[in-house]
Amino acid sequence: MTVIEQLPPTRTTGGGPLRRLLRLRPEVDVTAQGEDVELAHPWGRQRVHALGAATVTALDALTREDADLDELATRQVRLLKLLERFPYLVTTTVADLLGAPLATAVPIARSAALPGFARVGGAAVLSRFAYLRRLPDGHGEACVLESPMAPFRLTLHQPAAGAFVAALTTARPVAEAAAMAGLSAEEGEALAGLLAGGGFLDAGSGSEAPLWDFHDLLFHARSRPGRHDYPTGGVFAHQDIDQLPAVSGAGAREEGPGIDLPVPEWDTVVARDPALSEVLEGRRSVRQYADTPVTLEQLGELLYRVARVRRIIPGDPADPHGYDGVDRPYPAGGATGELEIYLSVVNCVGLEPGVYRYDAAAHRLRHRVFHHPGEKQAYHELMTAAWRATACTVDPQVLLTVTTRFGRLSWKYSQIAYALTLKHVGVLYQTLYLVATAMGLAPCGLGSGDTDAAARALGLDWTAESSVGEFLIGSRPADVPRTATGFADIVTEAREG
Amino acid sequence: MTVIEQLPPTRTTGGGPLRRLLRLRPEVDVTAQGEDVELAHPWGRQRVHALGAATVTALDALTREDADLDELATRQVRLLKLLERFPYLVTTTVADLLGAPLATAVPIARSAALPGFARVGGAAVLSRFAYLRRLPDGHGEACVLESPMAPFRLTLHQPAAGAFVAALTTARPVAEAAAMAGLSAEEGEALAGLLAGGGFLDAGSGSEAPLWDFHDLLFHARSRPGRHDYPTGGVFAHQDIDQLPAVSGAGAREEGPGIDLPVPEWDTVVARDPALSEVLEGRRSVRQYADTPVTLEQLGELLYRVARVRRIIPGDPADPHGYDGVDRPYPAGGATGELEIYLSVVNCVGLEPGVYRYDAAAHRLRHRVFHHPGEKQAYHELMTAAWRATACTVDPQVLLTVTTRFGRLSWKYSQIAYALTLKHVGVLYQTLYLVATAMGLAPCGLGSGDTDAAARALGLDWTAESSVGEFLIGSRPADVPRTATGFADIVTEAREG
Numbered sequence: 001m002t003v004i005e006q007l008p009p010t011r012t013t014g015g016g017p018l019r020r021l022l023r024l025r026p027e028v029d030v031t032a033q034g035e036d037v038e039l040a041h042p043w044g045r046q047r048v049h050a051l052g053a054a055t056v057t058a059l060d061a062l063t064r065e066d067a068d069l070d071e072l073a074t075r076q077v078r079l080l081k082l083l084e085r086f087p088y089l090v091t092t093t094v095a096d097l098l099g100a101p102l103a104t105a106v107p108i109a110r111s112a113a114l115p116g117f118a119r120v121g122g123a124a125v126l127s128r129f130a131y132l133r134r135l136p137d138g139h140g141e142a143c144v145l146e147s148p149m150a151p152f153r154l155t156l157h158q159p160a161a162g163a164f165v166a167a168l169t170t171a172r173p174v175a176e177a178a179a180m181a182g183l184s185a186e187e188g189e190a191l192a193g194l195l196a197g198g199g200f201l202d203a204g205s206g207s208e209a210p211l212w213d214f215h216d217l218l219f220h221a222r223s224r225p226g227r228h229d230y231p232t233g234g235v236f237a238h239q240d241i242d243q244l245p246a247v248s249g250a251g252a253r254e255e256g257p258g259i260d261l262p263v264p265e266w267d268t269v270v271a272r273d274p275a276l277s278e279v280l281e282g283r284r285s286v287r288q289y290a291d292t293p294v295t296l297e298q299l300g301e302l303l304y305r306v307a308r309v310r311r312i313i314p315g316d317p318a319d320p321h322g323y324d325g326v327d328r329p330y331p332a333g334g335a336t337g338e339l340e341i342y343l344s345v346v347n348c349v350g351l352e353p354g355v356y357r358y359d360a361a362a363h364r365l366r367h368r369v370f371h372h373p374g375e376k377q378a379y380h381e382l383m384t385a386a387w388r389a390t391a392c393t394v395d396p397q398v399l400l401t402v403t404t405r406f407g408r409l410s411w412k413y414s415q416i417a418y419a420l421t422l423k424h425v426g427v428l429y430q431t432l433y434l435v436a437t438a439m440g441l442a443p444c445g446l447g448s449g450d451t452d453a454a455a456r457a458l459g460l461d462w463t464a465e466s467s468v469g470e471f472l473i474g475s476r477p478a479d480v481p482r483t484a485t486g487f488a489d490i491v492t493e494a495r496e497g
Numbered sequence: 498m499t500v501i502e503q504l505p506p507t508r509t510t511g512g513g514p515l516r517r518l519l520r521l522r523p524e525v526d527v528t529a530q531g532e533d534v535e536l537a538h539p540w541g542r543q544r545v546h547a548l549g550a551a552t553v554t555a556l557d558a559l560t561r562e563d564a565d566l567d568e569l570a571t572r573q574v575r576l577l578k579l580l581e582r583f584p585y586l587v588t589t590t591v592a593d594l595l596g597a598p599l600a601t602a603v604p605i606a607r608s609a610a611l612p613g614f615a616r617v618g619g620a621a622v623l624s625r626f627a628y629l630r631r632l633p634d635g636h637g638e639a640c641v642l643e644s645p646m647a648p649f650r651l652t653l654h655q656p657a658a659g660a661f662v663a664a665l666t667t668a669r670p671v672a673e674a675a676a677m678a679g680l681s682a683e684e685g686e687a688l689a690g691l692l693a694g695g696g697f698l699d700a701g702s703g704s705e706a707p708l709w710d711f712h713d714l715l716f717h718a719r720s721r722p723g724r725h726d727y728p729t730g731g732v733f734a735h736q737d738i739d740q741l742p743a744v745s746g747a748g749a750r751e752e753g754p755g756i757d758l759p760v761p762e763w764d765t766v767v768a769r770d771p772a773l774s775e776v777l778e779g780r781r782s783v784r785q786y787a788d789t790p791v792t793l794e795q796l797g798e799l800l801y802r803v804a805r806v807r808r809i810i811p812g813d814p815a816d817p818h819g820y821d822g823v824d825r826p827y828p829a830g831g832a833t834g835e836l837e838i839y840l841s842v843v844n845c846v847g848l849e850p851g852v853y854r855y856d857a858a859a860h861r862l863r864h865r866v867f868h869h870p871g872e873k874q875a876y877h878e879l880m881t882a883a884w885r886a887t888a889c890t891v892d893p894q895v896l897l898t899v900t901t902r903f904g905r906l907s908w909k910y911s912q913i914a915y916a917l918t919l920k921h922v923g924v925l926y927q928t929l930y931l932v933a934t935a936m937g938l939a940p941c942g943l944g945s946g947d948t949d950a951a952a953r954a955l956g957l958d959w960t961a962e963s964s965v966g967e968f969l970i971g972s973r974p975a976d977v978p979r980t981a982t983g984f985a986d987i988v989t990e991a992r993e994g
Contacts, residue, residue: 111949131628132659133711134666143666149960159660159677162629166659169631169640180656182679209960211735211904214630215719216915220903220963222712226949233945238708263992266774266983275770276935277763277802280826280928305774310986329777331930333944363988406717407708416945418713419919423966426923431777433828434931438773447830448730448913452608452723463646463706466717469920486763489807491860495760 005119018190020117021066021093025106028089030063032056041089042229043110048082055079066093087114094190096158096183102191103145103161105152105198108229112151118196120189125171128208129217130200132156132165148221149209150199153229164191168201223419234334235414236321244408246312246324247361248340253371253459254357258364261300269305274483279438281484286442287393289474294397296350298441299343300363302473305329305435307341307428309361323412328360330431332424338408339424340465342368342458344382344399355379355457368459378456382449386472389446394474401454402428402469425469432471440482446470502616515687517614518563518590522603525586527560529553538586539726540607545579552576563590584611591687593655593680599688600642600658602649602695605726609648615693617686622668625705626714627697629653629662645718646706647696650726661688665698720916731831732911733818741905743809743821744858745837750868750956751854755861758797766802771980776935778981783939784890786971791894793847795938796840797860799970802826802932804838804925806858820909825857827928829921835905836921837962839865839955841879841896852876852954865956875953879946883969886943891971898951899925899966922966929968937979943967 024030029040037056039046051059055078058067062079072080083090088107092115096102105115130147145154145165156162163181178188195201202208209217221227231237274282307328313335315322326337341358343365345351356365370376386399402425409417429445436443446469454460454467476482521527526537534553536543548556552575555564559576569577580587585604589612593599602612627644642651642662653659660678675685692698699705706714718724728734771779804825810832812819823834838855840862842848853862867873883896899922906914926942933940943966951957951964973979 109949126631128631128633131630132663133628134623134625136625141667143663156663159664159674162663163656163660163678166629166640166653166662167656170638177656181660210738211907212960213719213907213912213914215716215912216903216907217960219712219716219720219915220965221948222710223716224945224948224964226947226951241707263989264984269774270772273772273774275767276773276776276931277766277770279773280802280932283826283828285828304984304988305777308986308988310988312987329780330927331780331782331942333942361987362991406713410708410710410713413944415710415712417710418716420944422916422919423923423926426920426925427927428923429920430827430924430927434773435777445828445830447910447917448721450723451718451721452606454723463709463714467721468717487761487801489805490809490858491801491805492760494859 005121018097018186019095019099020069020190021095021101022062022069022072022083023066023091023093024059024062025089025091026063028063030060032060039086039089043088046086051082052078055082084114088112090114092194094194096187101157102187103157103194104155105194106155107151108153109151109227115152115194115197118193120174120192120196120201122173123171124168124174124177124192124196125202126165126168126195127200127202129212129214130165131218132162145195145200147200148217148227151227152198154194154198154200161191164188165195168192168195219419223416225415228415230415232415234321234412236412237414238411239320241407241411243323243411244405246326246337246408247309248357248359248405248465250366251357251368251459253369254366255369256367258359258362258366259296259351259356261303261363261365262297263363264301264304269301273438278483278485279434281487282482283433283437283443285444286474286476286480287390287444288477288480289394289397289442290477292475293347293349294441294473294475296348298439299348299351299398299473302432302435302439302441303341303358303360304363306431307339307358307360308363309337312361330424330427332427333420334409334412336409336412336420336424338405338421339428339468340403340405342401342403344379344401344457345397346383346395346399347397357458375456375459378453381453382457385450385453386446386470389449389470390444390472394472396472397474398472400432400471400473401449401458401467402471403454403458403460403465404468405465407464421468429469429471432473436473437482440476442472442474442476442480444472446472502618515594515683516592516596517566517687518592518598519559519566519569519580520563520588520590521556521559522586522588523560525560527557529557536583536586540585543583548579549575552579581611585609587611589691591691593684598654599684600654600691601652602691603652604648605650606648606724612649612691612694615690617671617689617693617698619670620668621665621671621674621689621693622699623662623665623692624697624699626709626711627662628715629659642692642697644697645714645724648724649695651691651695651697658688661685662692665689665692716916720913722912725912727912729912731818731909733909734911735908736817738904738908740820740908741902743823743834743905744806745854745856745902745962747863748854748865748956750866751863752866753864755856755859755863756793756848756853758800758860758862759794760860761798761801766798770935775980775982776931778984779979780930780934780940782941783971783973783977784887784941785974785977786891786894786939787974789972790844790846791938791970791972793845795936796845796848796895796970799929799932799936799938800838800855800857801860803928804836804855804857805860806834809858818909827921827924829924830917831906831909833906833909833917833921835902835918836925836965837900837902839898839900841876841898841954842894843880843892843896844894854955872953872956875950878950879954882947882950883943883967886946886967887941887969891969893969894971895969897929897968897970898946898955898964899968900951900955900957900962901965902962904961918965926966926968929970933970934979937973939969939971939973939977941969943969
């Protein structure tokens with residue numbers, strides 16, 4: 001297990017050949033005004049008064065060149081203290097014996113302090129959350145090490161640094177990893193110190209968040225602001241690509257004019273609709289069906305009340321950020337309208353078994369014809385998986401597969417797009433549950449489904465449009481009540497008892 | 498740009514010093530019965546008839562040792578044809594000039610074919626979706642290269658292979674990358690061929706799914722079955738850790754006995770509740786408030802109807818998979834009950850400004866007292882971010898922050914846990930929207946929020962319990978109608994017109 005002894009970040013390196021070099025992030029703008037200085041950067045601006053002309057000059061130089069930490073600590077204490085006040089604006093580099101940079105720690109969160117010096121003893125091993133990748137164009141072509149646990153991004157300047165990281169995927173002494181990577185023992189020590197100080201080594205003792213899967217923690221830390229420095233939210237990062245149409249066009253291998261679905265009458269629906277709380281408190285997953293299956297008319301009413309396109313709100317074509325909004329009965333952040341519904345039908349009165357796309361703007365079903373056996377096999381795989389997801393309690397009548405036309409979201413939103421689409425799936429699930437319950441149908445949301453099998457059955461390119469939700473609809477047995485008659489629960493019991 | 502010429506996977510390597518070695522995955526069990534053979538593995542079983550005793554023996558040997566592809570292609574054609582039928586059971590290794598393995602491609606999806614030979618010309622560059630990491634304990638300590646685009650996982654056996662990957666984070670000729678990594682040109686060519694054939698290089702021309710962020714595509718491919726081989730679903734992978742309590746205990750720095758919230762009367766609620774569709778069709782985000790703010794009684798009714806714990810369903814303590822279910826009004830996969838609600842109050846009749854935790858089992862608010870300025874500052878940061886998220890249209894009255902006690906889910910579910918919790922957040926959003934609308938409150942779901950700021954304001958360790966949703970509640974102006982009076986939309990307009 002890695003033994004990491006954290007040392008103060010401003011400890012001098014003792015004048016040895018290996019130096020720690022500090023610099024201001026390239027995003028920082030320094031404006032000197034006499035003895036004052038203003039630091040402007042994407043996260044705000046700071047004004048520092050009465051710094052002294054020499055320190056102002058030295059600070060300004062830090063936007064163009066590195067400063068040696070040892071020199072700062074002995075000759076520029078005032079400047080070093082200032083950098084310690086704004087650690088998230090300072091990059092830290094370790095260099096090799098020839099003075100060429102090996103790796104640079106770039107702070108990515110406001111919570112980052114200057115990366116600590118750390119002396120790594122025993123066998124060192126990489127954190128299981130660290131990952132090395134290519135950071136493409138927008139950020140300069142670079143080899144970076146990132147981790148959801150670390151408030152830094154490490155830029156690796158030499159392939160040997162990548163080899164050192166690869167060597168530490170197995171626990172071993174730092175000197176051994178250095179030798180395997182073709183680095184000297186001192187270079188290995190300096191690099192390991194930066195890795196440990198930046199939060200990229202496993203410090204042992206359960207500090208590695210054992211209950212998180214790798215992809216889950218990575219996604220959590222990157223899909224929300226706070227722990228990274230990537231532009232987030234309505235960034236409109238893809239102006240070079242046309243925005244996807246608000247409403248999905250015809251899919252592959254759809255045949256025939258489609259099946260117009262009946263439009264329910266408002267007065268009829270409201271007259272037989274229970275009150276909201278009767279539905280909400282009575283709602284449950286129903287995994288048993290009546291002998292007579294669900295009907296086409298019922299599916300039509302359900303889809304209309306839950307998922308039709310009510311209105312398209314055109315964006316201003318002259319505005320590069322003009323965005324066509326899609327209004328449906330359920331809420332969606334930014335009116336993105338990216339979710340689509342496909343029906344895999346086994347048993348439905350009035351509808352042949354097979355796969356259909358719900359054309360939500362025309363309120364119509366479009367039949368997808370299978371052209372080779374793999375597609376039909378994938379449809380059977382979907383139905384078998386749905387049957388297993390109900391603990392094999394019921395033969396599915398109709399499986400709704402929810403897909404996302406992901407580019408609708410990501411054309412507008414950066415970092416948060418997939419998290420948004422999954423929240424929308426949840427919104428859609430609850431809307432399906434409530435309307436199906438009010439209608440006396442049997443609803444059951446499923447926990448997951450096979451992305452590749454769905455792409456084959458539905459005829460989709462999984463990077464363009466991909467399954468994100470699964471929901472079963474069937475006919476409800478007469479003896480399963482659809483509405484509640486009270487709030488009975490542990491709170492009311494405790495207060496009444 | 499990388500120019501990749503794909504060659505047939507069974508092309509021989511021409512007898513040069515660099516060999517391609519095939520083997521069966523360690524998960525495959527071969528049972529020979531005379532001239533027949535059965536292949537059993539985690540994804541099913543296959544029976545092959547009349548294979549011939551010599552081929553059966555050679556196939557069995559492939560569970561223990563590699564076979565040279567050139568030898569198979571010239572002397573064991575029948576065995577090679579068999580391997581081509583079951584490519585997802587076969588690993589492919591390239592070795593260095595001394596015969597030591599450099600990298601092994603392990604198929605992780607049923608869709609994987611044998612990795613193609615590929616001749617990489619021009620400047621090669623790593624896919625922006627590829628990442629190198631340590632694959633920990635359960636899968637053996639290994640250095641792997643993965644990518645959501647690739648149906649393979651690449652195990653890198655030598656740090657030099659890691660250096661080669663790091664060198665290819667910048668576009669450059671393969672021979673140059675090989676030299677930088679300390680490999681020969683032939684070794685570099687063999688390794689680049691496996692990287693390209695496995696799907697880890699950027700093949701240019703928009704094949705890199707430009708609309709996907711790195712973390713989004715990675716998460717999509719790993720959080721659902723179909724494109725990876727990690728155990729997925731109700732795996733109960735953390736038997737060494739106690740399951741988290743069904744109901745959250747007291748948080749840090751909560752003071753006083755708490756505030757019992759009023760319990761609404763069923764008959765009163767149902768009498769004033771509109772019909773489901775009147776609420777559903779009338780629901781909208783309301784970003785303007787009445788002069789008199791929302792009241793404590795209204796918050797109590799809203800939280801009770803949406804988020805209280807109705808019942809705890811104890812798991813069997815004798816069953817290692819026994820799991821305490823939590824029943825709330827809104828649906829959740831596996832009755833996991835991981836979501837909690839915190840209230841940041843600015844303006845509410847009957848409630849002091851500050852931060853409160855909703856104790857959902859006792860239907861009570863617990864006040865969190867700030868002990869140092871950073872906590873209070875974080876509370877102001879949350880409110881400012883919420884104000885910005887409404888496009889600065891309204892001064893927030895009450896911000897609900899939804900957190901996930903993530904370990905509740907991941908103790909039971911592998912791979913799908915975080916995707917499930919985000920779907921639950923969506924379910925909760927829609928439930929809040931509908932009940933708030935029925936009550937005549939002003940609801941508004943927000944798209945995202947700052948993880949670190951929320952952890953500071955709410956006093957949470959972000960890896961144990963972390964914010965995943967934000968929702969504003971306020972008082973609704975009298976002139977904003979709460980219910981709809983019809984289905985008006987483009988479908989009905991078109992059919993009536």
